[in-house]
Amino acid sequence: MGIEYDYIIAGAGAAGLSLAWQMLHSPLKDKKVLIIDKDLKLQDDKTWCFWHSGEPPFQKLIHKRWSRVEVESAEGYITQSLQRYPYYALKSYDFEKKIIAAIKKNPSFHLLESPIQKLSSDPDSKKAYLHTPENILETSYIFQSCFDPFKIHKSNVRYPLRQHFLGWDIKINTSIFNSDVFTLMDFDHSFTGGVAFTYVLPWTSKTALLEYTIFSENIIAQEKYEEKLSAYLSNRYGLEPDDYQIERKEYGVIPMEDRPALPWYKPRIMNIGTQGGVTKPSTGYTFMRIQNQVKNIVEGLIEDNRPLIYSPSKFRFKAYDLWLLHIIYNSPKEATTIFKQLFQNNKMDEVFCFLNEDSILSEDLQIMSSVPYRPFLKAIWKSKKRLREIGRK
Structure with a gap:
């Protein structure tokens, strides 16, 4: 039908380039892979930050590392050391430059600067298609970060933050x-x-x-x-x-919405990055969760030529996020008080552990008990139906 590739990555942002990098450093490096975006010019327009325990991804590209953090708490400014979760900043320009250069060195990987008109698929033939103004490109899987999932619309979102x-x-x-x-x-x-x-x-x-x-x-x-x-x-x-x-x-x-995470745009077309629901709703942090998602995808493709679906949050963390979104949306002043109490009554390493979803239940309860409980009781009651809906996804 058209030009054929083993895999197509639609979108060369953080998610698309992270997936390409992961493929380049795996047995998939010899596959025929296309990375397509409407604009592949390097731009110094984003700074991606994250906290991480252990060796950070893209360590040689880290622009700055901090081991001390300042926050405004219930009793004014406080400064704490970060012993377990240092904070990192990475410039999008450095990231894109490194990965695009690596793509260009691999003859099996191809870059294409072109508008993407639409994505389609044929479940019977196990094929997916990417339509540009000039061609129809054929592949077994498309990984896309360009379009909102079809099923996401305003009625799917209770707290459109x-x-x-x-x-x-x-x-x-x-x-x-x-x-x-x-x-x-x-x-x-x-x-x-x-x-x-x-x-x-x-x-x-x-x-x-x-x-x-x-x-x-x-x-x-x-x-x-x-x-x-x-x-x-x-x-x-x-x-x-x-x-x-x-x-x-x-x-x-x-x-920062309570939208459901939908892994598939269409059959054979997987949503990645923010479009795949990877962004953590209560914080907006995405970069590290992207790295986990693309590792899952590559592992699945290597094992049985089917990408593994990445579920970024367990049910209890979905509940915590939903309750906080309810408070931010309905009572922003109460939300500010909660943030201040959170910082005042806990070590920032403990806060980052909780927000990173590395904590165990007893640690979650300690965090929750350190902030005003009345807003959360109201949020639990008001959002119980919504939680059931999200929990089924």
Whole structure:
């Protein structure tokens, strides 16, 4: 019917390139694989961060590592050491450059810059098809991160929250930042339309990435983020616009919804990354869960030529996420209080262990008992039907 490949990766973002990298370092390296995206130009427009116990993935590409974190707690700012879960930042430009260069060195792997018109499949022939303006490309499996799953629409989502942010990479002439400590959440109490905070990643004493971040349903105008960042730099560090240069901007919108995770777009077409429900709803963190998903896919293809379905969360963690989404959506001020109490009453290693879903039930109960219980009792009652729906997925 058209040009044939063993596998096609539709989308060259974090998920698609992570899958290509995993294939390149496996027995699948000799398969005929296509990586297609509408734009393959390298762009320095994203910073991916994660905490991790043990050796991090893409260790040689890590832009910065921190072992101390600052948060705003119920009693003001606190700084803690991270002994088990250091925090890492990785630049999308470095990541894309490394993996695309590796793809180009392998004659079995091919890159194609082209719009993707649609994806289709034929279960009887066990084939999937990717349609471009010029060709129909044929394969046994497509792994896609370009399109929303067909069954996802507004009626599937009870709490349509999004994490949206704008960040500035700035440079100043004097040493102000403590490059050993990053700020995870410095809350903006003047914002009423959701949970809002500033996130600070100091690269050096004179350079940093600052992001104004909101958990809410509605997106604000870009100039509003910039006004908040300018005010934060003035109030926290005494910096006026003439004191710093904005060297780069990045903007993002990440779903924090209670949408079900749907592994298949169509037969033989698997959803990966955020489109596959990999993003953790209550935090928006995705990168490490992508790495787990692509490992599962490759393991399945090697064993019996069928990708393994990755289930990112056990049922109890789905419940915790749903309850917190309910609180953020309906009572953002209560959600801010919960975050502050969480940081005040626990070690950050314990918090990261819990958010990473590495904790055992007794540790979960300890975390839950450290925050106000009334909002959670209300959330448990109000979302019980929704939890049953999600639990069946």
